[in-house]
Amino acid sequence: MTYNDKTIKELHELLVKKEISAVELTKATLADIDARESAIGAFLNITSAEALKAAQAVDGRGVRADVLADGIPLAVKDNIVTKDIETTAASKILKTWIPPYNATVVEQLYDKGMIIVGKANMDEFAMGGSGENSAVKSTHNAWDLDKVPGGSSSGSAASVASGQVRLSLGSDTGGSIRQPAAFNGIVGLKPTYGRVSRFGLIAFGSSLDQIGPFSQTVEENAELLQVISGYDAKDSTSSDVDVPDFTSKIGQDIKGLKIALPKEYFGEGIDEKVKAQILAAAKHLESLGAIVEEVSLPHSKYGVAVYYIIASSEASSNLQRFDGIRYGYRADHIENLEDVYVKSRSEGFGEEVKRRIMLGTFSLSAGYYDAYFKKAGQVRTMIIDDFNKVFEKYDLILGPTAPTVAYDLGTQSHNPVAMYLADLLTIPVNLAGLPGISIPAGFADGLPVGMQLIGKRYDEATIYQAAAAFEATTDYHKQQPVIFNK
Amino acid sequence: MKLEKGRQICPLENEGVRFAHKQKMANNLTKEDVKHVAQLAKLEFPENEIQGFTDTLGKIIDMIETLNEVDTTGVEFTMNVADNESRMREDVAIAGWNRDELLKNVPTTENGFIQVPAMLADGGDA
Numbered sequence: 001m002t003y004n005d006k007t008i009k010e011l012h013e014l015l016v017k018k019e020i021s022a023v024e025l026t027k028a029t030l031a032d033i034d035a036r037e038s039a040i041g042a043f044l045n046i047t048s049a050e051a052l053k054a055a056q057a058v059d060g061r062g063v064r065a066d067v068l069a070d071g072i073p074l075a076v077k078d079n080i081v082t083k084d085i086e087t088t089a090a091s092k093i094l095k096t097w098i099p100p101y102n103a104t105v106v107e108q109l110y111d112k113g114m115i116i117v118g119k120a121n122m123d124e125f126a127m128g129g130s131g132e133n134s135a136v137k138s139t140h141n142a143w144d145l146d147k148v149p150g151g152s153s154s155g156s157a158a159s160v161a162s163g164q165v166r167l168s169l170g171s172d173t174g175g176s177i178r179q180p181a182a183f184n185g186i187v188g189l190k191p192t193y194g195r196v197s198r199f200g201l202i203a204f205g206s207s208l209d210q211i212g213p214f215s216q217t218v219e220e221n222a223e224l225l226q227v228i229s230g231y232d233a234k235d236s237t238s239s240d241v242d243v244p245d246f247t248s249k250i251g252q253d254i255k256g257l258k259i260a261l262p263k264e265y266f267g268e269g270i271d272e273k274v275k276a277q278i279l280a281a282a283k284h285l286e287s288l289g290a291i292v293e294e295v296s297l298p299h300s301k302y303g304v305a306v307y308y309i310i311a312s313s314e315a316s317s318n319l320q321r322f323d324g325i326r327y328g329y330r331a332d333h334i335e336n337l338e339d340v341y342v343k344s345r346s347e348g349f350g351e352e353v354k355r356r357i358m359l360g361t362f363s364l365s366a367g368y369y370d371a372y373f374k375k376a377g378q379v380r381t382m383i384i385d386d387f388n389k390v391f392e393k394y395d396l397i398l399g400p401t402a403p404t405v406a407y408d409l410g411t412q413s414h415n416p417v418a419m420y421l422a423d424l425l426t427i428p429v430n431l432a433g434l435p436g437i438s439i440p441a442g443f444a445d446g447l448p449v450g451m452q453l454i455g456k457r458y459d460e461a462t463i464y465q466a467a468a469a470f471e472a473t474t475d476y477h478k479q480q481p482v483i484f485n486k
Numbered sequence: 487m488k489l490e491k492g493r494q495i496c497p498l499e500n501e502g503v504r505f506a507h508k509q510k511m512a513n514n515l516t517k518e519d520v521k522h523v524a525q526l527a528k529l530e531f532p533e534n535e536i537q538g539f540t541d542t543l544g545k546i547i548d549m550i551e552t553l554n555e556v557d558t559t560g561v562e563f564t565m566n567v568a569d570n571e572s573r574m575r576e577d578v579a580i581a582g583w584n585r586d587e588l589l590k591n592v593p594t595t596e597n598g599f600i601q602v603p604a605m606l607a608d609g610g611d612a
Contacts (some may be wrong), residue, residue: 048499080517100587180567207566233575305550316527323528325600327591337605341528354529358520359546361527375553382556384564414562419547431569 003095004032004163008220008298014071015063015071021069021342022058026051026115029073033164040162041139042155044078046118050294054115055268068436070113075159078119081200089126089202090134093322093329093348103200105228111230112227126204128152133352143481147406150180157184160214168214173205174307175426177212178438182401182450188214192457193433194239197232202316205311208430218384218468222246242460248464255289258394264300265399270359278400299387302379303428309363309376316360384432401438401450437458439467440476515544
């Protein structure tokens with residue numbers, strides 16, 4: 001018996017009416033995971049024992065009728081720290097690390113009675129755009145098992161798309177939620193920077209990282225964002241802006257909503273079929289009453305360069321803590337203290353991680369700091385100003401999420417620069433700290449195409465409003481890969 | 487140290503004497519540069535991998551050097567995009583972490599200390 005086609009609201013009703021128990025729902029979810037896992041490979045760790053225990057506790061005290069998420073299972077990306085449950089960031093250097101604390105978002109999930117059923121696979125330390133940089137295994141795309149699921153939240157996306165779980169959490173530094181959502185035909189949102197606490201998110205690029213929800217529908221996405229949002233004193237970059245009801249504008253029409261189409265998002269380098277789908281989607285939004293106009297974000301093309309300098313520099317600093325001393329991998333053949341650091345790090349980190357640490361260290365080093373890091377920080381300001389100008393007149397910005405659909409596993413992983421350029425549509429959103437969503441907007445060559453909507457700071461509600469209007473009048477989200485109905 | 491107009495001194499300036507002549511972003515990244523950066527990053531690469539790594543890093547630097555095209559005169563540097571207000575709390579001690587919990591993940595401990603090899607192979611100090 002599977003419930004993988006039921007929304008949170010429907011599951012909540014079944015639970016409250018006691019037509020199913022939390023334990024039954026968790027067991028059904030674990031069975032859904034099991035049935036698809038050898039094909040998809042979305043999980044590093046399936047936490048059956050902990051999940052069932054948590055579900056029993058929910059049934060013991062009774063599902064709370066006023067808590068929508070009570071007893072609902074989900075997967076969590078393995079760079080989000082879970083107390084007493086191994087957390088590895090898909091790296092050899094953290095294999096067997098058992099955290100002594102929970103990330104704040106995990107505390108929030110538990111507080112609402114949500115059931116973590118497993119830790120999802122990812123690119124190591126969230127560095128990657130295909131899922132192929134995991135030190136453990138590559139996850140597969142739910143629509144075509146020979147294709148990449150995207151990254152770095154590869155497992156979080158594939159597990160929802162394939163019907164293993166209804167919901168998951170991922171993280172997004174340069175597109176790592178939105179791009180895999182696009183490649184897998186599901187909904188993925190990166191919140192405004194500061195909307196969700198980063199405490200317990202293993203840091204990659206501290207001025208860019210955000211945790212966010214994956215789901216099958218727009219409304220469920222908003223419902224999960226509701227659980228994890230809010231000010232956290234343990235995260236000094238956390239915002240104390242009010243958390244609204246993110247679902248409040250879902251169902252409202254979008255007549256008069258002003259949507260901007262940056263011409264730079266439809267230029268060369270974007271696959272023609274992807275472009276065609278997104279332009280058709282824009283026309284559809286127009287038919288619903290939105291005003292869609294072309295604009296320019298002139299510094300867009302520098303986004304990738306700015307990002308790779310800043311993210312790598314921040315990462316080189318953040319990853320200094322992995323030194324073989326207090327936790328994680330410590331190399332065997334060590335003769336002195338220097339060996340502990342150098343050998344543990346060199347053996348424990350994967351290729352891409354080392355590449356980025358080197359790039360970041362280089363950018364920050366004496367003689368290069370001004371030319372690289374400082375320059376990047378200045379161009380970042382210009383990219384932010386471009387967005388601010390557009391948002392003076394428009395409510396949302398629209399474009400494709402990724403320049404292509406999912407590609408074959410094993411074909412891009414040897415070409416870092418090509419991989420980096422594929423992030424050009426998502427990166428600027430992180431640089432500016434804005435919220436951005438990817439929703440299913442069609443297909444090209446049988447594979448999902450994602451549309452990105454970017455909003456003003458803290459205006460996730462308007463993003464959800466437009467996304468929901470699109471979803472309600474199209475069928476893309478209803479289509480499922482073969483593996484979903486296995 | 488002479489301050490060039492409009493240019494801030496980076497605190498690490500003194501360290502990079504050998505790079506002083508490379509103020510421009512010339513992309514003749516050498517194996518020696520890579521080895522120096524590796525030392526700063528506490529990483530090592532097998533000799534037979536260093537050239538390949540230098541080439542890849544060089545290609546990435548080619549890509550990021552497009553920033554040269556942008557005139558950033560007078561543009562402020564964005565450090566982060568948070569709301570950026572320092573939030574204060576009462577100066578009252580609150581419970582911290584349990585040391586034994588924290589030590590659970592340490593490879594080798596002794597009497598509540600983290601045990602590591604000596605700084606030099608012979609057990610001496612630097």
